[in-house]
Amino acid sequence: MQKSSKEGKSLLEKIESIPSNYIYLILIAIILVPLFAPAYFRTPLSVSPLTRQSYATISSLKAGDYVLVGWDVQSTTWFELGPVMLDVFTQILKLGAKAVVVSFIYPEAPTLWSSLLMPDLEKQGLGSQIYGTQYVYLGFVTGGESAMAAFGNNMRVAQYDYQGRTVSTMPVMAGVTDIKSFKLLFAIGDTALQPYVRQFPARYNMTSTMAINAANLSLLLPYSNAGLIRGLINGIRGGAEYELLTQTPSGATAFLGSLTLIHIYVIILIVIGNLIYLLRKRAGEKEET
Amino acid sequence: MSSWVRRQVSVGIIFVVTLILLINYYFEIPSLPLVERGITDSTVILASFAIIAGTIAIILFNMKGIVRRTAEWQYKALQMAAIIIFVIFGYVQTPLAGGPVFNWLFQYAEQPLVGIMYGLTGFFIVSACFRAFRARSIDSTLLLISGLIILFLNMPWTIWPGFTTAGRWIIDVESVGAIRGVVIGITIGYIAMTIKTMMGRVRGILD
Numbered sequence: 040m041q042k043s044s045k046e047g048k049s050l051l052e053k054i055e056s057i058p059s060n061y062i063y064l065i066l067i068a069i070i071l072v073p074l075f076a077p078a079y080f081r082t083p084l085s086v087s088p089l090t091r092q093s094y095a096t097i098s099s100l101k102a103g104d105y106v107l108v109g110w111d112v113q114s115t116t117w118f119e120l121g122p123v124m125l126d127v128f129t130q131i132l133k134l135g136a137k138a139v140v141v142s143f144i145y146p147e148a149p150t151l152w153s154s155l156l157m158p159d160l161e162k163q164g165l166g167s168q169i170y171g172t173q174y175v176y177l178g179f180v181t182g183g184e185s186a187m188a189a190f191g192n193n194m195r196v197a198q199y200d201y202q203g204r205t206v207s208t209m210p211v212m213a214g215v216t217d218i219k220s221f222k223l224l225f226a227i228g229d230t231a232l233q234p235y236v237r238q239f240p241a242r243y244n245m246t247s248t249m250a251i252n253a254a255n256l257s258l259l260l261p262y263s264n265a266g267l268i269r270g271l272i273n274g275i276r277g278g279a280e281y282e283l284l285t286q287t288p289s290g291a292t293a294f295l296g297s298l299t300l301i302h303i304y305v306i307i308l309i310v311i312g313n314l315i316y317l318l319r320k321r322a323g324e325k326e327e328t
Numbered sequence: 329m330s331s332w333v334r335r336q337v338s339v340g341i342i343f344v345v346t347l348i349l350l351i352n353y354y355f356e357i358p359s360l361p362l363v364e365r366g367i368t369d370s371t372v373i374l375a376s377f378a379i380i381a382g383t384i385a386i387i388l389f390n391m392k393g394i395v396r397r398t399a400e401w402q403y404k405a406l407q408m409a410a411i412i413i414f415v416i417f418g419y420v421q422t423p424l425a426g427g428p429v430f431n432w433l434f435q436y437a438e439q440p441l442v443g444i445m446y447g448l449t450g451f452f453i454v455s456a457c458f459r460a461f462r463a464r465s466i467d468s469t470l471l472l473i474s475g476l477i478i479l480f481l482n483m484p485w486t487i488w489p490g491f492t493t494a495g496r497w498i499i500d501v502e503s504v505g506a507i508r509g510v511v512i513g514i515t516i517g518y519i520a521m522t523i524k525t526m527m528g529r530v531r532g533i534l535d
Contacts, residue, residue, distance in 0.1 A: 059455045066454050082485040085492070114442040146379070154431035155439075182375035189368035192361075196372050253482065260504045261511060276484060295484050302483040306476060308458040313472070316462050 051315050051322075062308070069304055073296030080296025089263065090280040093270025096248045097127060100223060102135025105215060107245075109226030109235050110152060110176070111144040116229050116252045117151055122290030123250045123278035124227050125159055130285055131225070132165050137211050138174035139221070141197060143186045144231035149178045149201040171209045176201045184234035191218045191238055218243055229255050240267040250277065339528035346526050387411070474498055 048056065073080035100106065108128065112120045131138055142148035160166040170176075178201030180186040189196045194217060200206050214220060218239075224247035226235040232249050236259070240247040246269060251259055253274030262268045272281055276298060278291030345367055351357065352364045390404040398404075417430040463469040480487060481495025524530050 055459075062455055062458060063451050066451065084484045085486050114439055115446045117439070118443060118446075150431070150434050154435045180372060181379060182372045185368060185371035186375065189365075189372050192365045192368050196369055257499065257503045257507050260499065261508045264500070264504060276482065279484065299484045302479055305454060305457050306479055308454065309461050309472070309476065312458045312461065313463050316464075 051319050054311070055315050055319075066301070066304065069300040070297045073300060074293065077293060077296055080300070082295055082299045084279060084283055084295060086280040086283060087273065087277070089271040089273065090277050090284070091270075093248045093250075093272050093277075094281060094284045096223065096246065096269045097130060097225070098134070100131065100134045100136040103214070104136045104222040105220050106131055106136050106138045107218075107221040107224045107239070108138050108140040108174075109224065109228065109232070110140050110142050110148050111226070111228035111231040111235075112151060113145045113147055113229070114151065117155065119252050119275050120227055120250060120278075121151075121155060122275065122294075123272055123281065124156065126278060126281050126285065126287065126289060126291065127225060127227070127250065127272070128160075129163060129165060129287075132169070132173060136222075137214070139211070139215060140174060140176040141190065142177075142179045143190070144183055144228065144234070146179050146181075149176070152176055152201060172211055175206055175209055175211050177206065178202075184238060187234055187238040191242060194218065218245070221245060223247065225249070227251075230258060232259060236262045236267055248272075253277075335528070339526075342528075343526045346522060383411075474502075 108131075110124070112124065128138070140152075142152075157166055161168075177197040178199065180190060180197050182189065186196065194215065198206060200209075206212050224235065224239045224245050226232050226239075226247065227250040228235075229252050232251055232255075235247070235249070239245045240262075247267070248270040249259060249268055250272035251274070253276065256271065256273050259268060259271055263271055272278060275291050275294050279295050282288050282292050348360065348363055348367065352360045387408070390408050392398075393401050393404040394408065414430065414433065417427070417433060420427075461472055461475070463472050477491055477495045477498060480491035481499075486492055521530070
């Protein structure tokens, strides 16, 4: 099977040394094609127990209940968590619950809110139409976990919303006296969620559910197993599962076809790469004997 | 004020503040919650000033590089131009979250660049899957098999339920167990560092 270098590369060597450009081109194709023709790439989706638990926790909200929403998404995770936030926040508002949204970790969160999230909420009639009466966004409170501790002690550390308007006069704040006014914490982000667990569920025994990007899911699983978090939405796949439960296929579901193909592609690459390695190793051992 | 006195004052403040916060957490002493509230509220104010200080530090660092024409000074000039443009359009229209021009710049300039940087890692990972993930030893074989099972678990389309069972076991038992150990270790490290800082034995922060 092995040929000498004078006779050129063997088939296995040629496959192994294929230029990366071809690998990247195939990857681009399998990402883009399902986005343009989603009907041909519909895949069955199973819903994980963590997403079901999150859906059940949020569905238990009643009209008038207060939800504290921790919006700590940054530009890098917007693409994965933006659709999830839209789905969950829309459901919270449609249930008639009231929301106080705040950011503690990433200063760019208010800009993501105003430039990317609010336009989508406006299209659904959940933007400026009900802002101030059903929800308010307090913007970014500096200080990270210290700011969370301060907010838990005294909510007046955030007296203005993300556009500088006083919140105390807004109708939505009428029923909020302190941190115990909130029935549920919904936090969305990446590694920024660990301080939320320490400061709210652990300190005030607040029911909480969270959405995190897939790469950092393991960080929150110990807290979920301990009962501090009731339900976890796992990135874009979790968002698609949530859309399946709410029967509103949207942004996250649109990525399912690409997600499936990418997984299959990576598995095929790993298997082919290792097969070639094992075959070349065996051929090399045979030559030696 | 001599450096020794300055250092002792810093250590004293850290010691007293940390002690108040710890005592208030574990014991119910009247009027201490008010003191704790004052301390935690003041951290929000200090953090805001820290952001201002950090921005000034970045501006000074970049200006120094531009004036002295250090290596790649052109990128520093580009960074300065971006800071100035975003600050101007952020404050000219509204003081906080920005107006239409600011949002346009964020959505069509900053976001695509961030998406590119983050997306590039996907290409490197795919290339590594083909060239680097090899079953060269027992350890790497076990790692590879675990990785493949997790890939099958995370795939939206469930090919075989056995992958789901095996994948959940790997995550819920092995991965969570390891993460628990890491979190406990980090927490013990935090406690040790806090005690060292209270005792004034941390050089870098206080000098």
